[in-house]
Amino acid sequence: MAQRRRLQVAGVVQGVGFRPFVYGLAHRHGLAGFVRNDARGVVVEVEGEPKELDLFAAALVEQAPPLARIASLETSKIETRDELEFVIETSAADGERTALVPADIATCDDCLRELFDPGDRRFRYPFVNCTNCGPRFTIVRSVPYDRANTTMASFEMCDQCRREYEDPRDRRFHAEPICCPDCGPRLSIELESAVSLLREGKIVAIKGLGGYHLACDAANEQAVARLRARKGREEKPLAVMSSSPELLVELGPDEEALLHSAERPIVLARRRPGAPVAPSVAPATEWLGVMLPYTPLHYLLCADFGGTLVMTSGNLSDEPIAFENGEAERRLGEVADAFLSHDRPIERRCEDSVVRAAFPIRRSRGYAPAALPLPVGARRPLVATGAELKSTFCVVRGDQAFLSPHLGDLDSELAYRAFGTDLELYLAMLAVEPELVACDLHPDYLSSKWARGQDLELIEVQHHHAHAAACLAENGETGTALALVLDGTGYGTDGTIWGGELLRFDLAGFERICHLDPVPLPGGEAAVHEPWRVAAAYLERAERPVPFPDWSRVRESLKVNAPLSSGAGRLFDAAAALLGVRERVSYEGQAAIELEQLAGHTEVEPYPCRSEGRRIIAADLIAAAHDDLAAGRERAEIAAAFHEGVALACAEACARAAEPRTIVLSGGCFQNLRLLASTRRRLEDLGFRVLVHRLLPPNDACISFGQAAVAAYAMD
Numbered sequence: 001m002a003q004r005r006r007l008q009v010a011g012v013v014q015g016v017g018f019r020p021f022v023y024g025l026a027h028r029h030g031l032a033g034f035v036r037n038d039a040r041g042v043v044v045e046v047e048g049e050p051k052e053l054d055l056f057a058a059a060l061v062e063q064a065p066p067l068a069r070i071a072s073l074e075t076s077k078i079e080t081r082d083e084l085e086f087v088i089e090t091s092a093a094d095g096e097r098t099a100l101v102p103a104d105i106a107t108c109d110d111c112l113r114e115l116f117d118p119g120d121r122r123f124r125y126p127f128v129n130c131t132n133c134g135p136r137f138t139i140v141r142s143v144p145y146d147r148a149n150t151t152m153a154s155f156e157m158c159d160q161c162r163r164e165y166e167d168p169r170d171r172r173f174h175a176e177p178i179c180c181p182d183c184g185p186r187l188s189i190e191l192e193s194a195v196s197l198l199r200e201g202k203i204v205a206i207k208g209l210g211g212y213h214l215a216c217d218a219a220n221e222q223a224v225a226r227l228r229a230r231k232g233r234e235e236k237p238l239a240v241m242s243s244s245p246e247l248l249v250e251l252g253p254d255e256e257a258l259l260h261s262a263e264r265p266i267v268l269a270r271r272r273p274g275a276p277v278a279p280s281v282a283p284a285t286e287w288l289g290v291m292l293p294y295t296p297l298h299y300l301l302c303a304d305f306g307g308t309l310v311m312t313s314g315n316l317s318d319e320p321i322a323f324e325n326g327e328a329e330r331r332l333g334e335v336a337d338a339f340l341s342h343d344r345p346i347e348r349r350c351e352d353s354v355v356r357a358a359f360p361i362r363r364s365r366g367y368a369p370a371a372l373p374l375p376v377g378a379r380r381p382l383v384a385t386g387a388e389l390k391s392t393f394c395v396v397r398g399d400q401a402f403l404s405p406h407l408g409d410l411d412s413e414l415a416y417r418a419f420g421t422d423l424e425l426y427l428a429m430l431a432v433e434p435e436l437v438a439c440d441l442h443p444d445y446l447s448s449k450w451a452r453g454q455d456l457e458l459i460e461v462q463h464h465h466a467h468a469a470a471c472l473a474e475n476g477e478t479g480t481a482l483a484l485v486l487d488g489t490g491y492g493t494d495g496t497i498w499g500g501e502l503l504r505f506d507l508a509g510f511e512r513i514c515h516l517d518p519v520p521l522p523g524g525e526a527a528v529h530e531p532w533r534v535a536a537a538y539l540e541r542a543e544r545p546v547p548f549p550d551w552s553r554v555r556e557s558l559k560v561n562a563p564l565s566s567g568a569g570r571l572f573d574a575a576a577a578l579l580g581v582r583e584r585v586s587y588e589g590q591a592a593i594e595l596e597q598l599a600g601h602t603e604v605e606p607y608p609c610r611s612e613g614r615r616i617i618a619a620d621l622i623a624a625a626h627d628d629l630a631a632g633r634e635r636a637e638i639a640a641a642f643h644e645g646v647a648l649a650c651a652e653a654c655a656r657a658a659e660p661r662t663i664v665l666s667g668g669c670f671q672n673l674r675l676l677a678s679t680r681r682r683l684e685d686l687g688f689r690v691l692v693h694r695l696l697p698p699n700d701a702c703i704s705f706g707q708a709a710v711a712a713y714a715m716d
């Protein structure tokens with residue numbers, strides 16, 4: 001006897017080829033009924049033999065398309081309708097709007113074959129895509145994910161495209177951004193002319209998925225130097241795009257997998273000696289950020305150009321990335337010699353993601369807006385506004401946390417306006433009206449000011465508590481733990497700057513158990529840009545002579561502007577300046593990155609470091625480094641002994657704290673692989689269970705997620 005069942009599927013099931021998959025499956029099992037997208041996901045009704053219905057339901061989960069993520073499946077028995085056919089119905093926009101918008105997906109192999117097949121009607125068409133690949137998040141205006149709700153709505157499908165779109169057996173069945181040379185978007189200039197400009201060493205602004213890139217020949221030193229000068233970017237490494245990254249960097253299996261993943265992030269890997277990239281691409285670092293092409297336009301560019309391209313965000317220094325045609329031409333006009341643009345609008349900006357094998361450094365394009373599970377569900381929708389540098393926000397609905405893409409540094413008017421726009425677009429897309437807002441305790445962060453300006457219930461979360469909560473929640477836990485947060489800067493509950501902290505905490509609150517002994521930062525913010533100032537303050541604390549000629553002048557600032565800081569980032573800066581690695585930095589973390597590189601894998605005994613009460617006397621490490629330097633010891637050995645000394649002093653502090661036996665590691669300093677590995681090993685040797693970041697960056701990009709976890713918990 002025939003039965004009829006209704007299956008409600010939730011999760012990432014729109015824009016990933018789910019309905020044609022269901023259609024095919026229903027036919028194979030001889031079932032009638034329908035499938036359609038709704039605002040919560042996908043609804044299926046199937047009618048047929050109970051045995052076939054069971055097989056169908058099992059296969060629905062087991063054989064789901066590779067990019068689908070089924071979060072839940074509810075099944076109910078309903079009245080039979082004696083239907084004979086299985087059909088795909090068009091979308092119903094009613095119901096609660098909780099369907100998940102997929103992230104952007106790199107061009108698939110099938111589409112690539114067509115792109116380079118002279119016999120195909122989409123041969124060399126720079127916007128080819130299908131049910132399994134193409135733009136998603138960056139073109140979606142609202143859910144459900146249907147063409148009418150994307151920026152492709154204004155392109156009318158031609159007859160051939162419409163036939164493919166409507167044919168359940170076609171691989172473009174309901175591929176919402178479907179298009180072809182006859183009906184789809186067009187480039188603003190011939191690809192050939194962009195390629196010849198690049199060959200001549202010119203800078204071309206290229207419109208990508210989530211914004212513009214600035215591109216130039218990565219092997220041409222003059223071109224790269226000109227790009228840096230015009231963009232106002234002194235030394236921060238530039239990412240490159242290449243079809244053969246293995247020629248540029250050493251790739252282990254993890255790096256290979258990340259490079260080729262559908263997310264297509266920029267992968268940081270060690271540069272090969274003699275790699276054909278100009279010195280200015282990534283000066284003074286052995287790491288190089290590489291990515292594969294990920295849109296058809298990129299594939300055509302790389303194929304025609306032949307070499308490696310610098311592909312850096314289309315902005316001036318630290319401004320938000322440009323993504324609207326007119327705006328890009330206005331803002332990048334002075335930087336780019338030409339624009340390779342097109343007429344498919346970008347709905348929202350989304351910069352490239354950056355990852356290391358062990359953890360992301362920037363979780364953005366390809367990942368956003370995929371939901372991260374929260375171990376504690378929020379009873380009311382909320383938004384957390386994050387920190388200031390490497391800013392992100394986080395929207396929570398139930399136990400799903402939707403982290404925004406990378407927003408950059410929120411310290412300018414332009415960045416602040418972009419933050420407001422991004423947040424509105426995000427809330428509209430998710431159809432969330434927050435009832436509560438969480439923010440950093442800092443009095444002056446623009447993100448906190450925005451939060452305080454809303455007419456919503458407010459929760460302020462201390463910066464390092466948010467770091468700790470982020471790491472704990474990311475690991476799916478909610479209990480009490482220790483947290484070692486080694487970080488640059490965060491506002492403490494006592495009004496001083498924190499950043500070298502051992503906390504005992506849970507999602508409800510924390511206790512500051514131990515911290516680096518604070519030093520004054522001569523000149524405040526200036527000390528962050530000029531690490532030698534911090535080195536001078538540490539040397540005075542250590543009662544050692546200060547070798548920097550400007551000190552006699554700058555010392556005066558100790559009386560008027562010298563906030564106290566326990567930041568571990570500043571300690572690494574001090575050591576770097578003392579060793580002559582770098583006295584001034586042009587981007588956050590630069591001195592520490594170069595110090596880590598100097599230390600390499602050199603094996604040494606750690607420097608000793610005393611603790612007094614709740615303070616780790618980090619000046620001991622600087623004193624030891626100073627004395628060794630004066631005695632003529634190798635700088636690499638000093639850098640290594642310093643790293644080990646920090647790890648040892650922290651591990652000893654944890655051993656004294658003793659309970660609980662779980663410890664989380666967070667903060668930007670843990671992007672330092674030597675520090676992370678050494679600290680982790682020492683803690684595990686002491687019998688601690690160590691939790692680290694794997695899904696979120698250890699830096700301030702994780703703050704909004706941590707705030708969200710604390711706020712969700714507070715509602716319980």
Ligand code: ZN
Pocket residue numbers: 107108109110111112129130131132133134
């Ligand atoms: Zn495809």
Ligand code: ZN
Pocket residue numbers: 157158159160161162179180181182183184
């Ligand atoms: Zn067409």
Ligand code: FE
Pocket residue numbers: 463467487488489490667668699700
């Ligand atoms: Fe931080």
